[in-house]
Amino acid sequence: MDTQNGNNYVKEVGKPKARFSELGFRFLAFSLTLVAAILVGVDKQTKIVAIPVVSTLPPLNVPVTAKFHYFSAFVYFVVVNAIACAYAIISLVLTLATRGGSKGGLALMITTLDLVMVALLSSGSGATGAIGLMGMHGNSHVQWKKVCNVFGKFCHQVLAGLVLSVLGSVAFLLLVVISARNFQKKHM
Numbered sequence: 001m002d003t004q005n006g007n008n009y010v011k012e013v014g015k016p017k018a019r020f021s022e023l024g025f026r027f028l029a030f031s032l033t034l035v036a037a038i039l040v041g042v043d044k045q046t047k048i049v050a051i052p053v054v055s056t057l058p059p060l061n062v063p064v065t066a067k068f069h070y071f072s073a074f075v076y077f078v079v080v081n082a083i084a085c086a087y088a089i090i091s092l093v094l095t096l097a098t099r100g101g102s103k104g105g106l107a108l109m110i111t112t113l114d115l116v117m118v119a120l121l122s123s124g125s126g127a128t129g130a131i132g133l134m135g136m137h138g139n140s141h142v143q144w145k146k147v148c149n150v151f152g153k154f155c156h157q158v159l160a161g162l163v164l165s166v167l168g169s170v171a172f173l174l175l176v177v178i179s180a181r182n183f184q185k186k187h188m
Contacts, residue, residue, distance in 0.1 A: 021178060022095060022175065022178055023092065023095060023096070025171045025172075025174050025175050025178070026088055026091055026092040026095060026171075026175065027088075027092060028168075028171045029084065029088040029117070029168050029171035029172050029175070030085055030088035030089050030092060032164045032165070032167050032168035032171060033081045033082075033084040033085040033088060033121070033164075033165065033168040034081075034085045035161075035164050036077075036081045036161040036162070036164040036165040036168060037077075037078050037081035037082045037085060037161075039157055039158075039160055039161035039164065040068050040074055040077055040078050040081075040128075040157070040158055040161040040162075041068060041078045042068075043066075043067070043068045043074075043154055043157045043158060043161075044065065044066065044067045044068070044154070045065070045066050045151050045153045045154040046063055046064065046065040046066075047063070047064055047066075047150055047151060048061050048062070048063055048064075049061070049062055049063075049064045049150060050062075064150075066147070066151040066154045068158075071131055073127035073128050073130065073131040074128060074131065074158065076123075076124055076127055076128075077124040077125070077127065077128040077161070077162075077165065079124075080120045080121060080123070080124035080165075081121070081124065081161075081165055081168070083117075083120065084117045084120060084121055084168060084172070087113060087117055088117075088172075091110050091113065091114070094106065094110065095110070107179065107182075110179075111175075111176060111179040111180075114172050114173075114175045114176050114179070115172075115176055117169070117172045118169050118172045118173050118176065121165055121166075121168055121169035121172065122169055124165065125162055125165050125166050125169065128158065128161075128162050128165075129162060132155065132158055132159065132162065134146075135147045135148045135151075135155055136148045136155065
């Protein structure tokens with residue numbers, strides 16, 4: 001309480017800091033999902049692979065290319081990260097535009113969409129992780145061979161995008177936590 005000059009009001013402590021952290025996490029989510037989508041979206045590697053045709057003849061050397069759009073899980077990953085990236089920039093602009101104003105319904109909508117982004121990014125990361133594990137280790141039960149021993153650069157770039165996407169999902173989750181904390185402070 002400030003009793004100087006007879007004023008009887010409570011100073012709000014931490015409000016600008018909370019606003020900055022929300023804007024920072026929105027920008028972080030935007031950056032992480034943008035880079036994740038680009039990393040996987042441009043991922044491509046071509047290798048010469050020796051394919052044995054007949055055991056008595058030398059193998060045929062055939063160029064084989066790995067591209068992200070050959071795997072539906074990777075396409076889904078890129079699309080989900082692009083959606084999250086676009087949403088992050090739109091929500092960042094909306095948050096900046098409504099600074100200081102009453103934003104009750106808009107805040108609830110943004111928090112709900114933040115949760116949707118967590119779910120989308122988690123599903124995209126799960127699908128990509130499952131295919132990535134199959135590429136790393138194969139599956140001897142169905143005779144699927146591992147491919148990351150041949151397409152190492154491709155697999156490492158997908159892994160980097162996957163890590164960034166998971167971090168983007170965590171940024172959106174922290175935004176939900178911040179919103180819940182602000183809601184709790186407001187109604188206590």
